[in-house]
Amino acid sequence: MMGCANSPTSSHHTQHQATVHTVSAQGVGKAIGTIQFKDSPAGLVLITDLAELPPGPHGFHIHEKGSCDPAKKDGEIGAAMAAGGHFNPNQAPHHGTPLxxxxxxxxxxxxxxxGQAKVTLVAPRLKLADVQGLAIMVHAGGDNYADQPKPLGGGGERIACGVIN
Structure with a gap:
């Protein structure tokens, strides 16, 4: 990577955000908040300021493509399917924990x-440069970090999405 993003003085000020929208098979809906992204020694810090979500735990992932548009999967149009699957450049064989x-x-x-999520989370293996231009997704259900009993942690439908700029 080139440029000055790695210099100690600029990295603390480099911050990006995604505006998160509701998503459905009909398309991208209204904005429900933002997520800020910044690098730290512990990994990528995500600061969420989201509203109008169903209370409880939700699967939360970076997806491989920077689109929140509906697309066909298995012959059916699905919410935010244009985002592709989970970001997995290292070809990990299974869904798992952030580690x-x-x-x-x-x-x-x-x-x-x-219905609000105002939390700070850390993705220890990611940097801002890894995720710029990709989508961040909120799923309807929780995430047990396993492919059993349901695939990809059981998060299910995609209910909110943003593209990281």
Missing amino acids: TGHLGDLPVLNVDAQ
């Missing part, structure tokens, strides 16, 4: 009783 699985596997996003 063991796909590089795009993030900590679970916990949404409070008011």
